[in-house]
Amino acid sequence: MSAHEATHENGLELGHQFEDINQQVESYTVGMWIFLVTEVMFFGGLFAAFIVYHSLYPDAFFIAHKKLNPWLGGLNTVILLTSSLTMALCVRSAMLNRWKEQMAYLFATMACAFGFLVVKYFEYGEKIEHHLFPGPHYQFPGDNGEHTEMFFNLYFAMTGLHGVHVVIGILIMIGIAIRTWNMRRVRQDFIPVELTGLYWHFVDIVWIFLFPLLYLIGK
Amino acid sequence: MQLHVVSAKTYVLVWFVLIILTVITVWIAEFDFGKLNTVVAMSVAGLKAFLVASIFMGLKYSSGLTKVWAVTGIIFLIIMFGLTMGDYVSRWFTVQGW
Numbered sequence: 053m054s055a056h057e058a059t060h061e062n063g064l065e066l067g068h069q070f071e072d073i074n075q076q077v078e079s080y081t082v083g084m085w086i087f088l089v090t091e092v093m094f095f096g097g098l099f100a101a102f103i104v105y106h107s108l109y110p111d112a113f114f115i116a117h118k119k120l121n122p123w124l125g126g127l128n129t130v131i132l133l134t135s136s137l138t139m140a141l142c143v144r145s146a147m148l149n150r151w152k153e154q155m156a157y158l159f160a161t162m163a164c165a166f167g168f169l170v171v172k173y174f175e176y177g178e179k180i181e182h183h184l185f186p187g188p189h190y191q192f193p194g195d196n197g198e199h200t201e202m203f204f205n206l207y208f209a210m211t212g213l214h215g216v217h218v219v220i221g222i223l224i225m226i227g228i229a230i231r232t233w234n235m236r237r238v239r240q241d242f243i244p245v246e247l248t249g250l251y252w253h254f255v256d257i258v259w260i261f262l263f264p265l266l267y268l269i270g271k
Numbered sequence: 272m273q274l275h276v277v278s279a280k281t282y283v284l285v286w287f288v289l290i291i292l293t294v295i296t297v298w299i300a301e302f303d304f305g306k307l308n309t310v311v312a313m314s315v316a317g318l319k320a321f322l323v324a325s326i327f328m329g330l331k332y333s334s335g336l337t338k339v340w341a342v343t344g345i346i347f348l349i350i351m352f353g354l355t356m357g358d359y360v361s362r363w364f365t366v367q368g369w
Contacts (some may be wrong), residue, residue, distance in 0.1 A: 078334055085337050087343040094349045100355045106309075107359065122297065129293050137286040139328045140277075147276050253328045257320045263293075264316050268300035270308025 064241050077243060084247045088254050095258055098213065102206045102265060109199040116192070116203035117269040119184060121175065125267035128171050129259060135164030136256040143249040146242035151232055156243065158229050161252065164221050172215055179204070207266055214262060217255045224248050275332040285326045292319050 070076040106113045142157035183191040184204050192200045228248050232240065296315045304311050325331040330341055 078336070081333065082336055082340060085340040087342055089347070091301055092344040092348060093351070096351055099348075100352055103352065104355060105361055107356070122300075126293065126297055130290060133286060133289045135294065136289075136323060136327050137282055140282045141279060143281070144276060144279065147274055253323050256327075257323050260319045261313070261316050262322070264296050264300070264312040268297065268312055270300065270303060270312070 063246065064239065069147075080243050080247060081250075084250050088250065093255060095210075097204065097212065098210050099265070102210065105202050105206065106269070109202065113203045114198035114211045114269055115196065116200035119179070119182070120207070120267050121178075122267045124171055124175055125263050129166050131164050131168045131171070131257050131262045132256045135161045135168070136253050138164065139249050143242065143246050146240065146245035149239055149242075151236045151240070153198070153230055155229060158225055158232070162222055162225050162229075165218050165225070168218055169215065172211065176208075179208075210262055210266065214255070214258055217258070220256055221248075221252050225249065275329065276330070277326070278331070280327065285322055289319055289322060293320075 064073055067076055068080065081142055138157045138160040142154055142161060145151075145154035147156055177184055182193075183189050186201050186205045186208065190201050190204070191197075216261060228245055231244065292315055296312060296319075299311060300308075301316070324341060330338060
């Protein structure tokens with residue numbers, strides 16, 4: 053086997069620490085999943101806090117969640133699910149080495165992510181305007197606002213942390229787009245796109261749970 | 272190398288099912304199941320997450336090791352929620368008021 057064949061398999065670059073391309077792909081994928089498990093625990097702490105405080109103050113959480121607009125939350129759910137679809141198709145194009153198609157899906161995903169943030173911006177703005185942001189200016193309308201501030205503490209912490217993940221996702225996708233453009237004339241390793249996809253679907257899954265948890269609390 | 276390329280049709284179908292499940296989530300929130308409200312809402316969300324993980328994230332076509340790690344995440348989450356809630360529901364003193 054020549055040196056050239058040893059470092060390239062199926063046109064993909066093989067790291068010298070790996071036996072073959074299958075082992076390389078497997079290592080990267082498992083590594084990403086381990087990272088996602090730490091992310092699950094990261095968000096899990098906030099979910100646990102929400103479950104505890106919801107069980108302590110169910111009435112306060114119910115009246116507080118009425119201040120959220122479930123239609124905007126639902127719209128954002130549809131936007132993120134659609135972005136997951138375009139991301140899955142983007143990874144597929146990367147596997148098939150169709151860089152133009154891959155770019156189109158990448159930009160569609162970024163557009164959805166940006167749309168999500170725009171909706172979130174209007175939601176946050178409306179809450180802050182109505183003094184529902186926790187802190188010295190917090191004021192719940194009516195005289196039954198006891199413990200409602202805790203709901204908004206958790207609302208802003210959870211959606212805020214999720215929003216930061218969306219922003220990071222957009223930045224990674226910009227990096228992937230630049231890389232795709234630079235490598236458009238050669239066969240690309242699809243792994244960076246695949247791992248970005250895994251991260252993005254994880255962000256989608258977090259929102260899948262956040263939406264009913266925050267916006268659709270039952271009495 | 273064995274690459275598992277899923278057809279675009281499958282992805283679009285999964286997306287469609289996810290949208291339908293979102294509509295169902297909003298719809299069933301109108302009904303009152305008493306204490307089961309959260310359980311019902313989270314079950315539908317869990318089904319959606321399962322679809323995203325297995326098809327979009329390709330867990331269905333992944334190696335056993337990858338699946339083990341995905342399940343590990345769920346198990347550790349259950350341990351954390353279980354121990355936390357086990358503490359709160361079994362306290363003899365009232366925690367209201369702090």
